[in-house]
Amino acid sequence: MPNISMRAKETPSSPIRKLAPLCVQAEQAGKTVYRLNIGQPDLATPQSFMDGVRKSTIEVLSYSPSQGLPETLLSLCRYYAEHDIKLTEDEIIITIGGSEAFMFAMKAVMDPGDEVIIPEPFYPNYRGYARLVDVTVVPITTYAEDGFHLPPPVEMEKKITSRTKAILFSNPGNPTGVTYSEKELAHFVYLAEKYDLFLISDEVYREFVYDGAHMSILAFDSVSDRTILVDSISKRISACGARIGMVASHNREVMEALLKMAQGRLSPPTFGQLGLNSFLSSPYNRTEVAAMIEQFHRRRDTVYSEISDIPGIVCKKPEGAFYLFPKLPIDDSEDFARWLLAEFDDKGETVMIAPGSGFYHTPGKGSDEIRLAYVLDEDVLVRAIEVFRCGLAEYQKLRSPLKTIYR
Numbered sequence: 001m002p003n004i005s006m007r008a009k010e011t012p013s014s015p016i017r018k019l020a021p022l023c024v025q026a027e028q029a030g031k032t033v034y035r036l037n038i039g040q041p042d043l044a045t046p047q048s049f050m051d052g053v054r055k056s057t058i059e060v061l062s063y064s065p066s067q068g069l070p071e072t073l074l075s076l077c078r079y080y081a082e083h084d085i086k087l088t089e090d091e092i093i094i095t096i097g098g099s100e101a102f103m104f105a106m107k108a109v110m111d112p113g114d115e116v117i118i119p120e121p122f123y124p125n126y127r128g129y130a131r132l133v134d135v136t137v138v139p140i141t142t143y144a145e146d147g148f149h150l151p152p153p154v155e156m157e158k159k160i161t162s163r164t165k166a167i168l169f170s171n172p173g174n175p176t177g178v179t180y181s182e183k184e185l186a187h188f189v190y191l192a193e194k195y196d197l198f199l200i201s202d203e204v205y206r207e208f209v210y211d212g213a214h215m216s217i218l219a220f221d222s223v224s225d226r227t228i229l230v231d232s233i234s235k236r237i238s239a240c241g242a243r244i245g246m247v248a249s250h251n252r253e254v255m256e257a258l259l260k261m262a263q264g265r266l267s268p269p270t271f272g273q274l275g276l277n278s279f280l281s282s283p284y285n286r287t288e289v290a291a292m293i294e295q296f297h298r299r300r301d302t303v304y305s306e307i308s309d310i311p312g313i314v315c316k317k318p319e320g321a322f323y324l325f326p327k328l329p330i331d332d333s334e335d336f337a338r339w340l341l342a343e344f345d346d347k348g349e350t351v352m353i354a355p356g357s358g359f360y361h362t363p364g365k366g367s368d369e370i371r372l373a374y375v376l377d378e379d380v381l382v383r384a385i386e387v388f389r390c391g392l393a394e395y396q397k398l399r400s401p402l403k404t405i406y407r
């Protein structure tokens with residue numbers, strides 16, 4: 001049998017989903033599992049979005065234009081204008097989720113062998129995709145003690161080589177919830193100008209900011225020809241299954257390259273675009289999003305207060321997204337995550353968490369960290385963190401100093 005490619009072999013599997021079989025076994029054994037591992041919003045998708053799909057009168061489900069439906073592009077321009085971002089219709093391409101948007105962006109500006117700087121811990125699919133296109137990831141490590149904010153520019157500068165082509169970051173961040181200040185973004189801008197780099201800013205959580213305001217990379221006029229915005233409605237309006245994202249830039253050459261890629265995959269999903277258009281045309285759209293943000297804000301406060309009460313945990317309050325990335329007083333969070341599912345329960349209940357190491361590029365990092373997603377109702381979250389606290393205490397007693405591995 002012929003071999004599959006090295007690329008395919010070396011593409012890492014999702015750290016968020018790899019414990020799924022243990023979760024299924026736990027549930028089959030009758031346990032309730034609180035899923036704190038996955039960033040899938042639980043809130044209802046707005047009615048106006050659903051109406052756009054349900055009330056559609058199209059008879060032939062044809063390809064939409066590769067760039068997206070004109071009316072949806074226009075609605076998006078209005079949306080961005082309301083958020084102080086000036087984009088014209090020819091500066092936006094609708095993609096199959098934010099996933100396709102960042103893949104297109106990376107492919108449009110980088111060749112095999114080029115290097116991309118990414119603050120770690122980061123969204124694991126960046127690494128998977130970088131491997132698929134033979135781009136080398138150069139991480140800038142950030143730390144729980146600093147709330148995962150960026151190191152000083154001199155530290156970042158040390159990572160730049162003649163092969164560095166771009167800096168990629170998510171803001172607000174998955175998995176940490178960190179939201180960069182204007183000053184931090186200005187550091188990226190400074191480096192991009194000094195070393196002739198592209199800045200790819202993944203802003204799929206752009207409206208989920210609870211302390212202070214979010215600043216888009218597109219707000220920096222001096223680098224408008226070297227910035228690419230990645231965006232998505234998956235999280236923003238709880239529409240992960242619509243598979244609608246966007247990639248946008250003021251750079252014409254970049255847009256032409258992106259459009260060729262968009263044409264290569266023919267078209268983005270028609271129903272998702274109709275839904276989005278209907279949602280953005282609804283007079284209630286901003287109030288609906290505001291209500292979602294309010295709910296996540298309360299959840300953030302609740303989870304943070306419960307987590308920071310647990311002895312030995314290092315966790316600064318994350319400013320945005322819907323994740324916490326606490327550092328725990330253990331040394332193998334993957335073993336802990338498996339043990340929680342396979343061995344532990346508190347009154348028949350346990351939790352599923354995402355081990356931290358899969359969010360790092362640097363080997364060995366993250367083995368004492370985990371990602372928690374707060375995508376459950378507040379009262380459920382309170383109970384889930386209580387179960388987590390019991391599990392952590394029991395695991396610490398069991399595992400120190402002996403260690404059994406459940407694999």
Ligand SMILES: Cc1ncc(COP(=O)(O)O)c(C=O)c1O
Nearest residue numbers: 097098099123170174232234245
């Ligand atoms: C930072 C970040 N970017 C992009 C995505 C991709 O989202 P989608 O393809 O559903 O828009 C995610 C999903 O979790 C994410 O967390």
